[in-house]
Amino acid sequence: MVIEQIDAQLPGVVEDRHAFRGDQTLVVAKERFLDLVDFLHREGFQMLVDLTAVDWPERPQRFDVVYHWLNLASQERLRVKVAVTDGEAMPSLVSRFKTADWFEREVFDLFGIPFEGHPNLKRLLTWDDFPGHALRKDFPLDGGDPFCMEGCTAPYNRGERN
Amino acid sequence: MESIALSKQQLDGDRMIVNMGPSHPVTHGTLRIVLELEGETITKATPEIGYLHRGVEKLGENLSYQQFIPLTDRLNYTSSMMNNVGYTLAVEKLLDVKIPRRAELIRVLVSELARIGDHIVCVGINAVDIGAFTAFLYLFKQRETIYDLFEMAAGQRLHTSFTRIGGLMRDIPEGFVPLTEHFLVECEAAINELERLLTRNPIWHDRTKGVGAISAEEAISWGYTGPCLRAAGVPQDLRKAQPYLGYETYDFDIPVGTTGDVFDRYLVRVEEMRQSLRIIRQVLDRLEPGPVMVDDYKVALPPKEKIYTRMESLIHHFKLIMHGIEMPVGEVYSATEGANGELGFYIVSDGGKNPYRIRVRPPCLPIFSSFDAQVKGRLIADAVAVLGAMNVIAGELDR
Numbered sequence: 032m033v034i035e036q037i038d039a040q041l042p043g044v045v046e047d048r049h050a051f052r053g054d055q056t057l058v059v060a061k062e063r064f065l066d067l068v069d070f071l072h073r074e075g076f077q078m079l080v081d082l083t084a085v086d087w088p089e090r091p092q093r094f095d096v097v098y099h100w101l102n103l104a105s106q107e108r109l110r111v112k113v114a115v116t117d118g119e120a121m122p123s124l125v126s127r128f129k130t131a132d133w134f135e136r137e138v139f140d141l142f143g144i145p146f147e148g149h150p151n152l153k154r155l156l157t158w159d160d161f162p163g164h165a166l167r168k169d170f171p172l173d174g175g176d177p178f179c180m181e182g183c184t185a186p187y188n189r190g191e192r193n
Numbered sequence: 194m195e196s197i198a199l200s201k202q203q204l205d206g207d208r209m210i211v212n213m214g215p216s217h218p219v220t221h222g223t224l225r226i227v228l229e230l231e232g233e234t235i236t237k238a239t240p241e242i243g244y245l246h247r248g249v250e251k252l253g254e255n256l257s258y259q260q261f262i263p264l265t266d267r268l269n270y271t272s273s274m275m276n277n278v279g280y281t282l283a284v285e286k287l288l289d290v291k292i293p294r295r296a297e298l299i300r301v302l303v304s305e306l307a308r309i310g311d312h313i314v315c316v317g318i319n320a321v322d323i324g325a326f327t328a329f330l331y332l333f334k335q336r337e338t339i340y341d342l343f344e345m346a347a348g349q350r351l352h353t354s355f356t357r358i359g360g361l362m363r364d365i366p367e368g369f370v371p372l373t374e375h376f377l378v379e380c381e382a383a384i385n386e387l388e389r390l391l392t393r394n395p396i397w398h399d400r401t402k403g404v405g406a407i408s409a410e411e412a413i414s415w416g417y418t419g420p421c422l423r424a425a426g427v428p429q430d431l432r433k434a435q436p437y438l439g440y441e442t443y444d445f446d447i448p449v450g451t452t453g454d455v456f457d458r459y460l461v462r463v464e465e466m467r468q469s470l471r472i473i474r475q476v477l478d479r480l481e482p483g484p485v486m487v488d489d490y491k492v493a494l495p496p497k498e499k500i501y502t503r504m505e506s507l508i509h510h511f512k513l514i515m516h517g518i519e520m521p522v523g524e525v526y527s528a529t530e531g532a533n534g535e536l537g538f539y540i541v542s543d544g545g546k547n548p549y550r551i552r553v554r555p556p557c558l559p560i561f562s563s564f565d566a567q568v569k570g571r572l573i574a575d576a577v578a579v580l581g582a583m584n585v586i587a588g589e590l591d592r
Contacts, residue, residue, distance in 0.1 A: 080528070080537065106434050165251055
């Protein structure tokens with residue numbers, strides 16, 4: 032199992048862990064995240080299956096960025112979660128996994144989490160002028176008035192258009 | 194004026210920008226690709242997606258677990274049965290529920306039918322885009338039968354919503370199995386005819402061999418799954434690698450390509466159709482009468498007769514409809530082998546009636562993100578072939 036090896040080789044990286052219904056989850060601090068990624072890559076976790084985020088507005092570190100890796104040789108799956116505050120950037124994985132390109136753009140688009148080092152961090156699913164970030168919990172379900180192109184003062188957006 | 198025009202032309206060369214889409218016959222859904230051309234050669238392709246973005250994940254956070262099932266139909270609308278199955282399996286993993294054997298068998302049966310239907314669309318339309326019209330017509334007759342079967346089972350052809358958490362909406366009706374047996378024979382013949390038309394066809398070879406070739410390492414880095422990954426030589430099929438629904442008990446093979454080009458993807462898909470027919474035949478042999486829903490009224494609605502006659506069943510019914518299923522707190526990721534790759538559902542539950550977060554991992558998004566790398570330096574005609582072989586379904590791409 033890769034989890035014991037992580038403990039042996041990278042002590043102190045894993046802040047928390049849990050296993051639920053056979054899914055292994057590691058919670059990692061942002062500072063040590065890239066060390067872990069490089070280790071996982073060496074250990075055969077070469078496929079970044081999925082990258083997404085979860086919004087927890089009441090927590091001080093509002094977003095969980097969730098990575099799913101798959102080891103094609105041993106068919107082991109691993110979920111890694113990193114908590115970030117609103118506006119805090121995550122390191123981009125595009126140079127390591129090409130598939131991170133669009134996944135990170137999607138998370139940036141729908142949650143507003145920037146990725147440092149991404150070559151082309153633009154919105155993916157919504158258009159450039161779209162007010163707010165649709166998958167944040169404070170974004171209204173009906174989408175507000177997405178065609179309000181200028182001077183949008185919707186509360187969820189604080190008048191910003193980023 | 195003339196000199197300015199000349200210098201501008203010299204600066205730009207023959208560079209031209211062409212929009213492919215948003216509404217173009219080869220874009221199978223609504224997506225746009227901005228092509229920068231140097232004559233006929235593509236120097237850059239910028240896909241623009243999101244035209245079909247309906248906020249499925251956002252809607253899922255505001256619907257109960259059962260209510261999300263119809264939305265999964267609208268992801269990959271060419272094989273909606275498999276989306277139904279994939280989603281309900283994820284919720285059942287969260288609940289830790291084991292469904293009855295007959296429900297498992299029927300789920301495998303409709304999944305494999307849907308896989309054949311999806312591959313028919315992909316291969317048939319890919320051939321049409323390249324100019325081979327006849328293959329498409331032969332195959333679409335079979336696809337009609339598949340949709341007739343779905344209509345018999347679920348009452349709907351495309352948006353089936355056939356599965357429920359804990360089993361199926363209902364049992365397959367009388368006449369379903371004989372028609373499936375008839376289909377097995379007809380479809381086998383149609384696949385043979387398709388192969389006679391295309392597999393040794395020199396024009397088909399010219400248009401597809403070497404186009405969109407990709408190495409196994411590259412394919413993994415791009416996050417390829419499904420037939421596109423297997424065509425590149427990686428024998429990764431979740432039905433074998435991480436079996437679900439009892440796939441480990443079926444006898445079938447995984448076709449693997451070598452170069453990952455459009456021709457190999459075509460061969461892999463054709464062989465997968467044959468293997469799916471094999472699986473369906475085995476399912477038909479195993480089908481035995483039995484329930485298709487779990488006998489747990491905390492998860493599944495009690496039968497109508499009981500609701501009308503027994504107090505306790507009525508309470509269960511009321512609780513399930515008004516308060517939803519009692520969900521454990523936790524998170525699961527469940528992946529199934531969809532027609533064009535790994536279809537994953539990541540569900541975060543806070544114990545409430547609705548999922549706290551529901552994420553759909555669409556198989557074609559990572560595959561399509563490699564489009565620029567796949568067509569750079571090639572001709573527009575190759576872009577058409579590559580796009581078809583990627584099997585990009587916009588409903589799933591944009592969600």
